Amino acid sequence: MSNASARSSFAAGFLRTFIAPAVILAILYQAIVAAFGKNDYYMYVLTLSCMNVILATSLNLINGFTGQFSLGHAGFMAVGAYLAGSLTKFTHWPFVPALVVGAIGASLAGVLVGLPTLRLRGDYLAIATLGFGEIIRMLIIASDQIGLKFLEGPRGVMGITKYTSFGWAYLLAGISVWVLTNFIWSTHGRACVSVREDEVAAEAMGVNTTRYKVMAFCIGAGFAGLAGGLHAHFLQLLHPSSYDFLKSVDYLVMVVVGGMGSLTGCAVAAVFLTVFNEVLRRALELRMLIYAICLVIIMLTRPQGLLGGKEISLGAFKYLVPSYGRSRAGSGERGLT
Amino acid sequence: MVEFVQQLINGISLGCIYALIALGYTMVYGIVRLINFAHGDIYMVGAYIGYLTAHRIGPHFFPALIIAMAGAATLGVTIEKIAYKPLRYAPRIAALTTAIGVSIFLENAVRKFISPNFLPFPEMIKRVPFEVRGVTFSNVQIIVPLVALLLVIVLQYIVLRTKPGRAMRAVSLDKDCARLMGVNVDKIVSITFAMGSSLAAAAGVLVGIAYPRIDPYMGVMAGLKAFVSAVLGGIGIIPGAALGGLFMGLAEVMAVHFINSAFKDAVAFVILIIVLLVKPSGLLGKYVSEKV
Amino acid sequence: MALLEIEDLAINFGGLKAVSGFSMSLEKGDLRGLIGPNGAGKTTVFNMLTGVYRPDAGRVLLNGKDIIGLKPHQITALGMSRTFQNIRLFKGLSVLDNVRIALNLTASCGVVESVFRFPKYYSEEKRITDKAEELLDLFKLGDRKNALASSLPYGEQRRLEIARALATSPKVLLLDEPAAGMNPQESQELMGLIEWINKEFDLTILLIEHHMEVVMGVCRRIQVLDYGVTIADGAPDQIKRDPKVIEAYLGEEVRDA
Numbered sequence: 001m002s003n004a005s006a007r008s009s010f011a012a013g014f015l016r017t018f019i020a021p022a023v024i025l026a027i028l029y030q031a032i033v034a035a036f037g038k039n040d041y042y043m044y045v046l047t048l049s050c051m052n053v054i055l056a057t058s059l060n061l062i063n064g065f066t067g068q069f070s071l072g073h074a075g076f077m078a079v080g081a082y083l084a085g086s087l088t089k090f091t092h093w094p095f096v097p098a099l100v101v102g103a104i105g106a107s108l109a110g111v112l113v114g115l116p117t118l119r120l121r122g123d124y125l126a127i128a129t130l131g132f133g134e135i136i137r138m139l140i141i142a143s144d145q146i147g148l149k150f151l152e153g154p155r156g157v158m159g160i161t162k163y164t165s166f167g168w169a170y171l172l173a174g175i176s177v178w179v180l181t182n183f184i185w186s187t188h189g190r191a192c193v194s195v196r197e198d199e200v201a202a203e204a205m206g207v208n209t210t211r212y213k214v215m216a217f218c219i220g221a222g223f224a225g226l227a228g229g230l231h232a233h234f235l236q237l238l239h240p241s242s243y244d245f246l247k248s249v250d251y252l253v254m255v256v257v258g259g260m261g262s263l264t265g266c267a268v269a270a271v272f273l274t275v276f277n278e279v280l281r282r283a284l285e286l287r288m289l290i291y292a293i294c295l296v297i298i299m300l301t302r303p304q305g306l307l308g309g310k311e312i313s314l315g316a317f318k319y320l321v322p323s324y325g326r327s328r329a330g331s332g333e334r335g336l337t
Numbered sequence: 338m339v340e341f342v343q344q345l346i347n348g349i350s351l352g353c354i355y356a357l358i359a360l361g362y363t364m365v366y367g368i369v370r371l372i373n374f375a376h377g378d379i380y381m382v383g384a385y386i387g388y389l390t391a392h393r394i395g396p397h398f399f400p401a402l403i404i405a406m407a408g409a410a411t412l413g414v415t416i417e418k419i420a421y422k423p424l425r426y427a428p429r430i431a432a433l434t435t436a437i438g439v440s441i442f443l444e445n446a447v448r449k450f451i452s453p454n455f456l457p458f459p460e461m462i463k464r465v466p467f468e469v470r471g472v473t474f475s476n477v478q479i480i481v482p483l484v485a486l487l488l489v490i491v492l493q494y495i496v497l498r499t500k501p502g503r504a505m506r507a508v509s510l511d512k513d514c515a516r517l518m519g520v521n522v523d524k525i526v527s528i529t530f531a532m533g534s535s536l537a538a539a540a541g542v543l544v545g546i547a548y549p550r551i552d553p554y555m556g557v558m559a560g561l562k563a564f565v566s567a568v569l570g571g572i573g574i575i576p577g578a579a580l581g582g583l584f585m586g587l588a589e590v591m592a593v594h595f596i597n598s599a600f601k602d603a604v605a606f607v608i609l610i611i612v613l614l615v616k617p618s619g620l621l622g623k624y625v626s627e628k629v
Numbered sequence: 630m631a632l633l634e635i636e637d638l639a640i641n642f643g644g645l646k647a648v649s650g651f652s653m654s655l656e657k658g659d660l661r662g663l664i665g666p667n668g669a670g671k672t673t674v675f676n677m678l679t680g681v682y683r684p685d686a687g688r689v690l691l692n693g694k695d696i697i698g699l700k701p702h703q704i705t706a707l708g709m710s711r712t713f714q715n716i717r718l719f720k721g722l723s724v725l726d727n728v729r730i731a732l733n734l735t736a737s738c739g740v741v742e743s744v745f746r747f748p749k750y751y752s753e754e755k756r757i758t759d760k761a762e763e764l765l766d767l768f769k770l771g772d773r774k775n776a777l778a779s780s781l782p783y784g785e786q787r788r789l790e791i792a793r794a795l796a797t798s799p800k801v802l803l804l805d806e807p808a809a810g811m812n813p814q815e816s817q818e819l820m821g822l823i824e825w826i827n828k829e830f831d832l833t834i835l836l837i838e839h840h841m842e843v844v845m846g847v848c849r850r851i852q853v854l855d856y857g858v859t860i861a862d863g864a865p866d867q868i869k870r871d872p873k874v875i876e877a878y879l880g881e882e883v884r885d886a
Contacts, residue, residue, distance in 0.1 A: 017746045069430070116614055122429070123372055127568060128613045130561075131606035138603035145599055153599075179744050186743035186750065187729070187736040187757060190722075194730040197719035204679060204713075206705035206734035206797045215740070245561070249437050256434045285449050292442035296420055299435040303427035 017182065025174045032170075043166045047234060049274040050169035051227045054176045056254035056270035057263050058223035061180055063252070064260035065189065066216035067196025069126040072113065072133030073224050073251045078140060078243035080106040080225025082151065085160045085232035090150060095163040099172075099229040106225020107218045109136070114217030118210055133248055140240045156239030164234035172230060176223050181263055183219065192216055193261075257298055259305030264312040269305070339471040344594050345587065350478045350547050352586020353485035357540035358563030359570070359578040359585075360492060361533025367509040367573035368529045369425065374436040375416060376537060377560015378443035383409040383538025384458070384551045385447055391459040398461040398546070402484075405542050406535035413534025414527045422523070440557075447553040455552045458545035481543050488539055489579050492532065496575060501528055509573060558602060562589070565609040571622025580620065584608075630693055632657045632833050633709070633801050638677055638687035647673045648857040651687070653835075655801065660827045660834045662848035664841075664868075666877055670857040671837045672714055675803050679711050680704045692800065706734050710799035712790045714806045714837075720779035724770055724789055727778050728761035731796035761796065768792040768822075784815045788822070795826070801833045802826070808840045816840050820847050845869065853877065 036042035055073060062070045084102030087093040093101075117128045139146070144153030151157060183189050194202040195209045203209050232238050250273075258269030276294075280287040298306070358380050365373045386405040394400060420439050424432040465476045496502040507515040508525045516522050544559075545551055566585040570577025585605060592604040612619065633655040640647050648670040655661055663671050676682040678689060680701040689696050696704050710731075719727050738753040765771045768788045773781060781789060787807055794802060804823070808816040824847050827834050838844045844851060845865040853861040853868060855877040861868055868874055 013746055013751050063430075116610075120613055120617060123366075123370075124568070124613060124617055126372070126433075127564065128610060131565070131609040131613075134561075134606045135603060135610070138600070138606070142597070142599040142603070145597065182744045182746060183740070187733050187738070187753065188740050188743055190726055190730050191733045193722065193726075194719050194733075197721055198717050200681070200701075201713065201717035201719065202730070203701035204681075204705060204711055204717075205731040205793060206702050206710075207730065208700075208702045210700075246557075253434060253437065256430055260428070260430065285445075288441055288445040289449060292438045292440075292445060295438035296435050296442070299431050299438065300420070300423050303424055303431035 021174070021178055025170075029167075029170055033166075045275060045278045047164065047166045047169045048278075049271040050166070050173035051230050051234070052251070052254065052270040052274050053173045053267045054223050054227040054230075055251045056258065056266040057177055057180050058220040058227075059251045060255045060258075060260065060263060060266045061184070061192070062216050062220040063255055064262070064266070065184055065196060066192040066213060067199075068213060068216060069122055070129040070217070070220070071126045071245070071248050071252060072129035072131075072136075073220075074243040074245065074247035075113075075129075075133030075136035076106040076109055076221035076224035077228035077231065077247070078133075078136055078240070079109045079221075080228030081232035081243065082140060082228075082238055083225070084229030085157060085238045086151070088163065088233065089157065089160050095161075095168075095233065099226060102229035103222045103226040106228065107222030109225075110217040110219075110221025111214055113221070114214045118213050130245060130248070133243075134245055137240050137243055137245075140243075151238070154240060156237060156241075158237055160232055160236045160238060162233060162236050164230045169230055169234070172226060176226065177263060177267060180219075180223070184263065188212070188215070196261075253295060255305075257295070257305055259307040259310070262305065262307045262311055265305060265307030265310065268307070268312070340594075342472050343474075344590050346472065346474045346478055348587035348590035349583065350481045350586070351590055352583035353482045354540045354544050354547070354582075355559070355563050355566050355585045356579045356582025357485055357488065357536045357543070358559060359566035359582040360489070360575060361537045362560075362564050363567040363570070363572055363575060363578035364505075364529050364533045366567065368505065368526055369421070370429070371421060371432050371436065372564065373421075373533075374433065374560070375439040375443060376533065377556035377558075377563065378440045379409050379413055379416075379534045379556070380537035380541045380544075380559060380563075381551070381553065381556030382412060382443060382447065383534075383541030384545045384555065385451055385541075386538065387461075387542035387545055388456060388458055388551060389451075391461060396459040396461040398542075401461060402539060402542050405538040409538030409541075410531035410535040413530040413537075417527060417530040422526070444553045444556070451553075453553065455550050458549035458551050460546075460549065461542075462546055477547055481547050484539065484543060488536060492536065493575065495532070501525065505529060562602075562605045565605045565612075569608060569612050569619055571619025574619065574621050577619055577621040631655055631690075632659075632692060633835075634688075634690040635678070636688045636690075638674065638684050638689065640673060640677060640682055640684045646857050648677070648684075648854075651854075651857075651859060653852060655833050655835065657800075657833055658827070658831060659850070660824070660848055661836065662844040662851040662865075663835060663837045663854065664839075664844055664851060665854035669854040669877075671854055672805055673857075674854070675711060675805055675837065678704075678803060679709065702734070705797050705799070708798070708800035709803065710794040710797045710801075711803040712787075712794050712805055712807060714809065716786050716790055718778040718786055718790060718793070720777070722778060723775050724765065724778055724781065725758070725761055725774040727789060728764055728793050728796045729757050731793045732757045732760055734797060764792045764796055783810055784818075787811070787819070791822070791826070795830065795832075799832065801835065804834060804836045804838075806837050806839055808838055808843045811840075813842075816843050819843065823847050 032046065036046060055077065059070065059073045062068050080102035083105040084098040087098035087101060088095060113129060113132045117125055120128055140151060141154045143151035191207045191212050194207050195212050199209050254270045254273055255266045257273065258266030277291065280290055283290055358377065361376050362373065365371060365376065383405045386408040387401040390401040390404045416439055420435050421432055424435060462477055462480060467474055496505060504520045504525050507518065507520055508522055512522055562585055563582060566581035567578045569584060570581030588608060589601060589604050592600045631654040635651060635653045638651040639649040651674055663674065665671050673682065677684045680699050683698060691707055691709055694707065696707060719730060736753055736757060738749045742749045762771065762774065765774050770785060770789055770792065773785065778789060791807065808819050811819060820843050823834065823836065826832055836844065836848060848865060850863065851865055851868045852859055853874050860873045860877060861871045
């Protein structure tokens with residue numbers, strides 16, 4: 001192999017992986033601010049959407065690409081939120097380092113959850129991660145009784161500085177999706193997908209499946225923690241009820257609706273469902289009813305998700321490209337058979 | 338010692354309620370391999386049907402119980418037909434997500450059309466307290482386990498001694514093969530949902546009698562705990578679910594009383610994690626490893 | 630020192646002796662057959678060799694290194710790869726990705742280098758893709774590289790599985806019934822392919838097969854298992870005439886008739 005060709009593919013790759021996304025993100029940012037910047041409520045919804053994009057895409061790495069089944073994403077989010085929120089409130093750390101520490105803490109929690117539960121599969125794994133997520137939340141609720149008085153247990157912590165702006169949320173969502181995309185389209189991403197496709201065969205082909213499962217949990221949880229940190233400095237509040245099991249369900253729904261194994265799909269679904277939820281607020285009490293009915297209808301008509309494992313590509317003409325998605329009929333777990 | 342016996346009695350009542358819900362979870366999982374997240378909400382709806390019946394015809398226990406069970410059975414079968422059946426061959430997570438949708442739907446339908454607040458459950462059985470050697474309990478704490486036990490016996494009889502029961506066991510072992518042997522799988526799935534839902538509704542009425550306060554979200558945590566009970570006993574195994582439910586009720590009551598009330602809900606998940614790590618097949622289950 | 634040295638391998642499943650006293654010694658370049666009736670324990674031997682099952686007794690030395698207790702991916706990294714009786718491709722992925730995944734263990738770029746697209750990422754990605762395409766070309770699958778693995782016809786799926794196994798650069802290749810489900814012409818082609826791999830890659834091959842023509846045709850030496858015990862070991866001609874083997878396959882001769 002010639003060094004010249006490697007160098008030229010590097011140059012082309014540099015353009016494609018660094019410059020192009022940055023330019024597109026910047027243009028999109030300008031467009032969004034120009035269109036909605038004057039309306040605080042719209043910006044509020046868009047900020048929320050950006051955080052949900054981080055949560056949905058990172059959960060998709062675990063559930064959609066690596067084929068694990070996590071129902072504890074809100075737990076990781078809580079770890080990041082409480083860590084980052086406490087750091088800025090009680091020790092007056094600046095925003096960004098606090099976010100980073102929150103994310104690292106959450107990813108350590110991800111490894112802690114990942115390691116013991118690796119032997120479990122499918123439904124059992126889902127329930128175990130759900131259990132871990134709830135245990136994290138219950139530890140927070142009991143925090144004032146186990147020596148962490150400043151976390152105020154079930155009452156929560158008020159008065160977190162509002163650092164999270166739309167700009168921050170947008171930037172970090174962009175970086176998250178970029179990192180996840182690059183990870184997935186690398187040899188390590190392929191190894192993760194091979195775990196999903198056939199764990200026994202993956203091991204036999206030299207893929208260290210344990211390592212990749214833990215890695216997926218570690219990275220996925222880390223981004224959930226990052227989103228948690230953003231969330232805490234957005235609501236200006238740390239409260240255990242913000243991170244309950246139903247929140248994990250929300251993110252799972254985004255992943256499933258957008259398509260397991262489609263990053264762009266679930267990012268779109270995250271924005272769509274966040275906005276949809278806000279639109280439904282006008283229906284007041286009927287909101288959740290309509291949401292539930294729509295969810296069931298989407299699942300009945302498109303069980304593989306709206307995009308069904310396709311990715312939306314940057315190329316203007318071929319807007320849907322095949323991916324590692326689970327679009328083909330009878331794929332993945334055949335379930336219920 | 339007195340205190341321990343007291344908690345034991347309290348725990349058994351609660352455990353029987355978990356056991357009844359867990360039976361439905363385990364049966365449905367055994368037949369269609371679906372974690373029916375809406376099952377806890379069926380239990381909630383059962384309690385509300387009991388509540389409405391009592392308001393219509395007066396606080397009579399057995400009519401309320403039977404109407405609640407019949408109503409929930411109808412609801413369970415309807416849900417299965419509309420929401421789960423079309424997804425029987427879709428990826429499992431799609432069915433799970435649908436179940437979550439159904440769960441949200443039921444909670445909010447009750448919120449919207451009945452009441453979003455706590456409601457007092459009518460006193461269907463006059464509470465008569467007893468005291469034996471310092472241990473206090475009421476007739477309700479005897480009636481709840483008795484009704485639960487009766488229902489479990491009926492269920493075991495149906496599953497082990499009747500033709501639909503045999504068909505159920507066949508379907509849970511191998512659906513396709515059962516179909517080839519002439520079992521009407523759709524009918525068996527419906528029967529399973531009907532039975533599971535009616536047991537959950539019975540639990541709903543019993544919980545209303547034992548802890549007379551109901552609300553639209555009462556099924557969420559109870560459902561999760563019942564599911565943990567089913568896993569604890571070995572999912573798909575009927576006696577296991579009953580045993581797991583009892584254990585769960587006892588563990589919860591004991592933890593609250595002897596450790597800290599903050600662990601009321603946590604104890605279920607701690608048990609769950611321990612079971613999954615130590616013996617994922619549950620107390621009575623057999624572990625089946627993948628064939629290579 | 631033999632390349633693969635198996636001594637007294639045994640495993641029980643709940644009291645049932647699935648395999649006992651299994652020994653074999655493979656030199657570099659050997660092409661050995663392992664046959665036996667259904668349920669004789671052939672695949673169980675493969676599963677023990679590749680770390681899927683842990684044997685209850687015995688030793689396995691690969692290149693002089695004891696591999697008992699290692700995980701399957703570690704054994705693969707040490708140079709023993711396999712195919713599966715019931716084809717286990719990554720069905721939802723492209724043909725190319727199937728092979729590229731098997732090259733993961735040779736990849737030398739870390740996660741950070743990959744995510745932040747260091748030059749190393751590009752060179753490694755190019756090397757892996759080139760190598761995978763080269764293998765696919767050798768196995769006449771080059772023009773199918775973008776197809777979904779599950780969309781290939783049966784025979785090509787078998788070929789892809791062998792190509793994928795070779796991508797891990799094994800010294801020993803275990804083939805589990807590669808001709809299962811093939812018609813006579815396809816299995817004929819497969820025989821040629823196996824012999825060609827054996828020579829071209831200078832590989833040691835252990836082959837489980839039901840199709841007698843395939844084993845007898847390509848293997849220079851054959852070992853026969855029945856109820857987990859080796860009942861014969863020798864050249865194809867010998868095996869064909871061995872009364873024990875005939876009995877195992879056809880049942881006991883009816884003596885008084």
